[in-house]
Amino acid sequence: MVLHLHNTGSGRREAFRPIDPAQVRMYVCGPTVYDHPHIGNARPAVVFDVLYRLLKTLYPKVTYVRNFTDVDDKINARAREEGVPIAELTRRMTQIYLDDMSQLNVLRPDVEPRATAHVAEMIALIERLIGNGHAYAADGHVLFHVPSWADYGRFARRSTDELMAGARVEVAPYKRDAMDFVLWKPSDAKTPGWDSPWGRGRPGWHIECSAMAKQYLGATFDIHGGGQDLIFPHHQNEVAQSVCAHDGAPLANYWVHNGFVIVEGEKMSKSLGNFFTMHDLLAEFPGEAIRLALLQTHYRQPLDFTKEGLRQAKRILDRWYRLVGDDLRTDDVPSEVQAALEDDLNTPKAISEMHKIADARHLEGIVNHGSPLGGYMLGRMSKQDLVKPMTSPGRRLRAAANSIGLLTLRESQWFGREQSDSLVLTDSVAIEVFRWVEDPRNIEKRINERNEARRAQNFKLADEIRDELATYGIVLEDGPKGTTWRRAG
RNA sequence: GGCGCGGUGGGAGAGUGGCUAUCCAGCAGCCUGCAAAGCUGUGGACGCCGGUUCGAAUCCGGCCCGCGCCUCCA
Secondary structure: OOOEEEEOOOOEEEEOOOOOOOOEEEEEOOOEOOOOOEHHHHHHHHHHHHHHHHHHHHOOOEEEEEOEEOOOHHHHHHHHHHOOOHHHHHHHHHHHHHHHHHHOOOOOOOEOOEHHHHHHHHHHHHHHHHHOOOEEEEOOEEEEOHHHOOOOOOOOOOOHHHHHHHOOOOOOOOOOOOOOEEEEEEOOOOOOOEOOOOOOEEEOOOHHHHHHHHHHHOOOEEEEEEEHHHHHHHHHHHHHHHHHHOOOOOOEEEEEEEOOEEEOOEEOOOOOOOOOEHHHHHHHOOHHHHHHHHHOOOOOOOEEOOHHHHHHHHHHHHHHHHHHOOOOOOOOOOHHHHHHHHEOOOHHHHHHHHHHHHHHHHHHHHOOOOOHHHHHHOOOOOHHHHHOOOOOHHHHHHHHHHOOOOOOOOHHHHOOOOOOOOOOOOOOOOHHHHHHHHOHHHHHHHHHHHHHHHHOOOHHHHHHHHHHHHHOOEEEEEEOOEEEEEEOO
């Protein structure tokens, strides 16, 4: 099995062939840091994180670049509203984004360039485009001249005629052609700006990605990713700028775009107000549950987001954690899981394979003490599993889940049985109770008292103790091996 | 209007021309002081109409519906 990806550039599923197998290079459009990230921002971060992890298993070196857009008119507007300096707003939102993504087990890319640190490169790129006749300065602006490039529109599968027909904004007088788009625009005294050959100004939206991709990955690299809504105009314009600036060299060989998160059939977006911020969701659900919910839908499909979906994801992880326990060791990634991922990142299929592995985990003890034959006979295992030396299914499950960034904790961590060291309490009324509950020793002591009561057939007292703990969010489970507990949530 | 995506059982969600997807929920049992967890079994689907085929949810044609992009947006 070779990695296959659906390439937006061709509209087809293609075998992935890197330019240089010794170093795979990927660029993903990152967030504009002006607000808290929402679940729709998290989706590409998680999707391309899975791709990044997968590429790392296949190639010795992967260079993953994801930018921060920290110069943008939305940022300017927000900073004005809040009355804070722009740099402070972008610094704060960048940190929040990184913190939220980290809770989703999103690995840090190798390079996370900020647009404002690359203005010189953008200016150089713009000068090149002016020099070779693809851009022109007018009235303090610099514009890319769309008719100068015959292939414009091909990437997004739009003819320039259609684009003309669809143009309904009034055309700025300094534009030579209605489709021309801004590379550089003037800034007034109150707006962030940089000195340039065209006066003090700031970059247009698309040029930063062209400049940063070139700097860190070269004129042509392997994979360019982002959300579907970026195909036009953002990526089309990136392609135009980069190709024209680099003597016709293609920008990226494979374009990968994730689908939207939708709520009740409609696209989740700030303008509709139907979005969930990561901040709110993470207060209610573990990051891994959110990550699993995002990966249960194939990345190119629209993802219908609901809290019920999150609750289901949480339950799945509860069960899996019960199976893998506190043993963090893993095996090789099971072949069926790896194959699903290599098939255009089919994470829902990979997850269904994990369910099958989880089933086999039970059979290990139940059917015939670890012989894989029983599992095979019951149809729970593939023939491939049968010929492989049988190792612990718990480790196989952990390996499988780890490959997409799940099941990274110990069971006792997941269920909150370990002492929390990060708890900061300020409410003086509740603080005693919280302190008591936070210490697992107190809970275990109470469980022992309950079990004594149970032995004495005093079920009334036993149930009282269980109810008492339940009010603190502690769930007890009497199993064959004794009583275990976990924190609900 | 142009371009693109999608319509699968109560819900979520994969997929191959013929072989149980998977998970949740449901139902019937087992286990259990009770509960939870776990285990076993089980019903239920492929938007509509044609066509190709021995056989199509899967291929082709038409239709209906939903969504997205074309303007800042992951």
